[in-house]
Amino acid sequence: MIDGPLLGNGDLGVTVSGSSGHVFDRENPHAPGSVELVTVKPGPDLQRYWLSKNDFWKTKAIYPNAHPAPIGYLDISTPALANGEYLSEQALDTAELRSRFTTTERMTDPPPFTRAGATLQIRSWVAATRNLLVIELSSPLDQGDSFGVDLKLAPITGNESETATGNLPGGAWATRKFASTTESLALEQAPLKWDSLAAVAMRVLHHGQPRLPVGGNGWSADRVIVSPENPVTIVLAIVTQEEAADPLAEAKQQVAELNLADLEPLRDAHRQWWRAFWSRSYLELGEPKIEQYYYGSQYILGCASRNPDYPPGLWANWITADGVAWGGDYHLNYNHEVPWLAAYSSNRVELTDPYDAPLLAYMDVGRANARRLLGIEGIYYDVGIGPKGLETVLTPPDVVIPGEGNRLILGQKSHAAFAASNMIMRFRHTYDLDYARKVYPYLSEVALFWEQFLKLESGRYVIRGDSLGETGGNNGDTNNNLALGMVRNLFAGLIEISRELNLDPDRREKWELILAKLSPFPLAEVDGVWRVQSAEAGPSASRIGPTRFNTRVDMHGLVWPATNVGLSSESRLLKALQQDAADWPETEWILHFGGFNTTFPAAARLGHDPKDLLAKLRRQLDVAGLPNLFVLGGGGGFENVSGVPATINEMLLQSHAGVIRLFAVWPREKNARFVRLRTVGAFLVSAELRDQQVTPVTIESERGRNCILDNPWPGQTVSLQRGDGAVERLTGDTLRFGTRPGERLRLTPQ
Amino acid sequence: MLPSGDRNVEFEPDSGSSEIGFTLIDLKSAGSFANRGMEFENNRRSILLGRILRGVLFLLCLLAGADVSLGQERTDEALAAEAMEIVGRQTAVFTKPPQGVPS
Numbered sequence: 001m002i003d004g005p006l007l008g009n010g011d012l013g014v015t016v017s018g019s020s021g022h023v024f025d026r027e028n029p030h031a032p033g034s035v036e037l038v039t040v041k042p043g044p045d046l047q048r049y050w051l052s053k054n055d056f057w058k059t060k061a062i063y064p065n066a067h068p069a070p071i072g073y074l075d076i077s078t079p080a081l082a083n084g085e086y087l088s089e090q091a092l093d094t095a096e097l098r099s100r101f102t103t104t105e106r107m108t109d110p111p112p113f114t115r116a117g118a119t120l121q122i123r124s125w126v127a128a129t130r131n132l133l134v135i136e137l138s139s140p141l142d143q144g145d146s147f148g149v150d151l152k153l154a155p156i157t158g159n160e161s162e163t164a165t166g167n168l169p170g171g172a173w174a175t176r177k178f179a180s181t182t183e184s185l186a187l188e189q190a191p192l193k194w195d196s197l198a199a200v201a202m203r204v205l206h207h208g209q210p211r212l213p214v215g216g217n218g219w220s221a222d223r224v225i226v227s228p229e230n231p232v233t234i235v236l237a238i239v240t241q242e243e244a245a246d247p248l249a250e251a252k253q254q255v256a257e258l259n260l261a262d263l264e265p266l267r268d269a270h271r272q273w274w275r276a277f278w279s280r281s282y283l284e285l286g287e288p289k290i291e292q293y294y295y296g297s298q299y300i301l302g303c304a305s306r307n308p309d310y311p312p313g314l315w316a317n318w319i320t321a322d323g324v325a326w327g328g329d330y331h332l333n334y335n336h337e338v339p340w341l342a343a344y345s346s347n348r349v350e351l352t353d354p355y356d357a358p359l360l361a362y363m364d365v366g367r368a369n370a371r372r373l374l375g376i377e378g379i380y381y382d383v384g385i386g387p388k389g390l391e392t393v394l395t396p397p398d399v400v401i402p403g404e405g406n407r408l409i410l411g412q413k414s415h416a417a418f419a420a421s422n423m424i425m426r427f428r429h430t431y432d433l434d435y436a437r438k439v440y441p442y443l444s445e446v447a448l449f450w451e452q453f454l455k456l457e458s459g460r461y462v463i464r465g466d467s468l469g470e471t472g473g474n475n476g477d478t479n480n481n482l483a484l485g486m487v488r489n490l491f492a493g494l495i496e497i498s499r500e501l502n503l504d505p506d507r508r509e510k511w512e513l514i515l516a517k518l519s520p521f522p523l524a525e526v527d528g529v530w531r532v533q534s535a536e537a538g539p540s541a542s543r544i545g546p547t548r549f550n551t552r553v554d555m556h557g558l559v560w561p562a563t564n565v566g567l568s569s570e571s572r573l574l575k576a577l578q579q580d581a582a583d584w585p586e587t588e589w590i591l592h593f594g595g596f597n598t599t600f601p602a603a604a605r606l607g608h609d610p611k612d613l614l615a616k617l618r619r620q621l622d623v624a625g626l627p628n629l630f631v632l633g634g635g636g637g638f639e640n641v642s643g644v645p646a647t648i649n650e651m652l653l654q655s656h657a658g659v660i661r662l663f664a665v666w667p668r669e670k671n672a673r674f675v676r677l678r679t680v681g682a683f684l685v686s687a688e689l690r691d692q693q694v695t696p697v698t699i700e701s702e703r704g705r706n707c708i709l710d711n712p713w714p715g716q717t718v719s720l721q722r723g724d725g726a727v728e729r730l731t732g733d734t735l736r737f738g739t740r741p742g743e744r745l746r747l748t749p750q
Numbered sequence: 751m752l753p754s755g756d757r758n759v760e761f762e763p764d765s766g767s768s769e770i771g772f773t774l775i776d777l778k779s780a781g782s783f784a785n786r787g788m789e790f791e792n793n794r795r796s797i798l799l800g801r802i803l804r805g806v807l808f809l810l811c812l813l814a815g816a817d818v819s820l821g822q823e824r825t826d827e828a829l830a831a832e833a834m835e836i837v838g839r840q841t842a843v844f845t846k847p848p849q850g851v852p853s
Contacts, residue, residue: 004848018847042847090842093834278837279830295840627844675829 001637002318003626004050005090005097006299007126007133010306010351011054012238013317014126014133015628016097018086019046038082044101045081047122049074049133051200052319054310054354055242058159058178059193059390063408064327066392070319071198072155072174074236076122076135078147080107080114090628092299095274096125109148118145120226126303127266128273131238132254134263137224138231146227151234153202159322171203171255172222175248193390197241201251205233205260233260242309277302281347281684283652283674287614293621293644296629300641301343301351310387311354312339314636326636329384329392330358332415333470334556335636337422338597341561342645344429345653347678352426359419360442361389366416370449373405378449379442381415383408383470411467411476413453414557416446417486421561424493428680431703436497443494444504450487451510454518461518463487468540468553477538479519485557485564491515521558523576530576532558546583552595552602559602560646566656567607567664578606589616591624593634597643604650610665617647653687655679659734661710662697663689681705683739687712696748701739709735713749721746 004015021042028036051071058069081101088099099122107114123136139145155163155176162177180192208230226232237254244250277298285291304316313328314335330336340352359381366379374380384393393408400406409415423439426432454461468480491511498504498511522533524544534543534554543549558577559565565577581603588599600620603613621644624632633640652672654661658680666672666689673688684700694712701707711718711733718730723743729750730737739745 005842005844016848044847086845086847088844088847090844091838092840092842093838275830275834278833279826282833282836284836292840292842295837296842627842627848629842675833 001626001630001632002315002320003628003630005088006303006318006628006630007095007097007124008303008317009126009128009131010302010304011310011317012126012131012133013052013054013303013319014124015050015318015320016088016124017048017050017320019043040082043081044084044086044099044120045078047076047099049076049124049135050318050320051133051236051238052317053131053198053238053240054304054307054312054317055387056176056198056240057196057387057390058161058322059196059386060160060178060190061193061391061394062190062396063384063393065190066193066386066390067322067324067327067329068313068315068317068319069159069161069176069178069196069322070156071176071238072153072200074135074202074234075150075152075154076137076234077150077152078120079109079150080118080147081120082107092295093274093278094125094271095128095299095303096123098123114145114147118147119143120147120149125267125270128270129266131243132266133236133238134266135234135236136231137226137234139226139228141228144228146225149224149226149232151202151204151222151224153200153236155200156322168201168203168252168255170205171201173199173201173248173252175199195241197247198238199240199248199251200236200238201248201255202234202236203255203258205235205258207231207233207260233263235263274302277348281674281676281678283648283672283677285648285672286670287618289621289625290614290617290644290648293625293629293631294648297342297631297641297643297645298346298348300630300638301339301348304638304641305340305351305354308353309357311336311357312638314638316638318637327384327392328636329386331384331636332381332419333383333410333412334418334552334594334598335639337418337561338639339641340422341425341597341601342642342649344425345649345678346645347676347684349426349430349678352422355422356439356442358385358387359416360439361387363442363445365389365391366445369407369409373403373407373409374453376449376452378447378452379416379445380409380413380449381419383410383412383415411471412469412482413463413466413476414483414486417450417483417490418556420446420490420493421486421563424489424497425561425563427493427497429678429682431500431682431705433500436501440497440501440503443490443497446490447494447507447511450490451514454487454514456517459517461514463519468534468543469550471539475539477535477540479522480535480538480540480557481521481532481554482557484519484521485562488515488518488564489562491518521564521573523573529579530572532576532580546580546588547585549588550595551580551584551588552592552598555598555602559605560598563656566605567654567661568657568659574606578608581606581608590620591632594639596620596624596631596633597640597646600643601646601650604647604665605654605656607665610651610667613647613651613665614667617644649677653677653679653685655681655683659708659710660685662687662694662712664710668692676700681707683707696746699739699745699747701741701743701745704739704741704743706736706738707745709747711735712747717750719748719750721748
């Protein structure tokens with residue numbers, strides 16, 4: 001898990017590490033002729049800027065050779081800062097890293113020495129509007145200190161890559177390439193699906209007259225002097241083969257054309273982008289730490305997910321090594337789905353655009369899987385996929401898994417249906433018909449798969465031969481919660497979308513029949529209490545009750561992100577799930593390997609005790625929150641990015657089954673407010689809870705749909721003021737009213 | 751020209767305006783006031799006067815303890831300024847260098 005400061009623009013990602021400390025010999029200044037041993041502690045004397053991009057992949061299909069790959073790094077070495085003081089700030093509002101490093105001893109490193117107490121300032125940002133890293137080094141005017149700074153740009157080497165470096169006027173360049181070859185050094189003799197090349201060009205821009213380094217032989221691009229009168233700005237352009245036919249030429253040209261004056265409009269555009277990003281929604285909770293991770297999670301998603309063809313993989317766009325776990329691909333049995341689950345309710349839907357691209361591009365492979373492995377139509381997905389139809393989880397030809405051939409499906413038939421849950425969630429939060437048309441072919445083919453895979457037995461549809469967990473084979477369960485939930489959610493969503501698009505009316509009858517006759521979720525009565533049972537029969541049927549471990553897998557299908565159960569659901573099932581969450585052992589909540597992103601928001605949706613939920617969230621952040629505002633998790637560094645915002649949004653504002661509930665799972669005595677959170681039905685809702693009362697509520701209707709609101713002022717008549725000024729009176733526990741597209745409505749208690 | 755009635759806050763903030771607090775709050779009855787201002791949309795002096803009066807009204811509301819918080823209609827710019835003020839408090843601080851950044 002990356003613990004360094006994070007920068008990014010949704011494609012280019014940059015993280016920064018410090019020196020790890022070292023020991024070296026030097027001549028003792030107090031005893032000429034003798035040598036002293038100097039120990040340098042981890043500190044600011046070396047800052048390594050790691051560069052990676054969402055669209056730079058090694059594309060060899062044999063697992064785990066197909067993965068996003070790091071490009072290279074820039075080392076900024078300041079010898080005078082050995083044992084110096086370190087302070088860096090990752091500012092979310094302006095999306096920049098601000099560092100202040102201070103020397104603690106007099107150093108003889110030229111020019112010609114640096115006194116103790118001298119400060120080097122570094123401000124870094126990845127431009128929001130182009131793939132450019134800007135690093136600004138300065139020394140405060142009132143201190144008068146100069147620093148010698150060494151720069152080294154290098155590509156990551158190895159892993160069958162080809163690398164090259166060279167100099168530029170006032171800078172340097174580096175490339176890393178994965179090329180198709182039949183002379184592979186790897187054990188798996190498989191060609192790449194396509195070549196990949198990434199290029200970095202760096203240029204140093206001086207604000208003043210460059211000073212020559214003392215003892216040097218004239219200008220050198222890799223040694224600069226930073227002084228109060230000569231701040232230095234380093235610009236790095238990063239270009240891949242996905243963006244230009246000749247990435248190196250393009251990167252060189254970009255930095256050659258840049259000058260200091262160009263950076264100011266670029267900085268303005270950068271800040272405007274982030275300002276617009278933050279104004280999409282916001283909230284205040286009176287919980288400083290939770291708020292920081294709430295906004296930190298939004299920031300990380302904004303930094304990671306904006307390349308429309310290449311969503312971030314398991315480790316997002318902060319890749320620092322080739323051997324990333326699980327290939328860093330798009331794993332479909334929760335990892336790829338969960339990072340975006342708070343973006344819809346947070347009104348940052350545009351960040352989810354990249355999510356769909358690899359799923360839509362994989363349909364040919366999915367069709368072939370269904371046909372070859374199961375003899376049916378529709379699409380059947382592997383556990384991991386890559387961009388543009390890239391197969392990432394093929395096993396070597398001599399490794400064959402029963403029922404799956406040389407592929408890793410891991411016994412789970414539900415991957416494609418699971419992936420559909422995000423599409424359905426997005427549609428219900430936006431009612432965007434253009435989006436619906438884009439994903440409809442995918443949803444339709446997942447449905448076709450299940451139409452043929454489901455068995456109609458004794459008047460009900462049954463799922464056989466499908467596994468709840470990763471089994472690596474075909475000996476599955478009967479009616480496990482994961483698949484039952486995903487299939488139920490799929491058909492409910494598809495029926496709604498097909499109606500909105502007026503497509504496939506002849507298939508809808510079958511889908512409605514499946515929905516009506518799909519087997520119920522298994523429950524087992526234990527000591528008079530109805531308990532969750534993971535499957536009706538098969539290996540997972542023995543998983544009963546809250547101690548079954550990995551409760552998140554059931555929650556995926558039952559509650560989150562499949563939206564089958566909420567506060568208005570059938571009573572026995574809802575109560576069983578509420579009791580389940582109430583009885584989960586601490587290990588299901590805190591530092592769980594992959595559960596944080598699911599158990600917390602699911603518990604919120606189920607109406608778990610809000611005080612307990614907040615207390616657990618604080619504990620989780622105390623032990624799993626990293627300084628860069630990532631929340632530590634096992635199954636990929638990026639997946640927990642939705643954990644805090646999804647939980648908080650769900651506590652403040654629910655809209656399961658289209659019923660808007662304000663502060664439904666929030667301590668009544670705790671003041672909180674939110675602005676423009678998005679609900680099912682495409683409504684933007686702003687509300688405040690103050691002194692145990694909900695103050696007037698604003699609802700902005702994007703699509704003009706009918707609105708159902710759980711009365712925030714029970715027993716009171718409510719005044720509804722429409723956008724045209726007309727006022728209506730509403731009464732009852734549930735308020736129902738029509739809206740017009742673009743209308744802003746205000747509700748006030750009488 | 752004044753904005754229409756549902757965009758009634760005229761404190762067009764620059765990048766630093768959130769620091770003076772104007773953008774955090776709104777007038778309870780500013781919508782009707784803005785509509786009155788529309789009658790004089792071609793008169794720059796009246797517009798200026800309208801802005802000043804609105805500022806005075808805003809301060810009076812504030813002094814009277816009026817409800818000037820969330821739920822009022824505010825401009826997108828005012829919302830953005832408030833969002834930036836809140837997010838500006840969320841800076842992550844590193845007091846020691848990260849030790850390696852494995853994926």
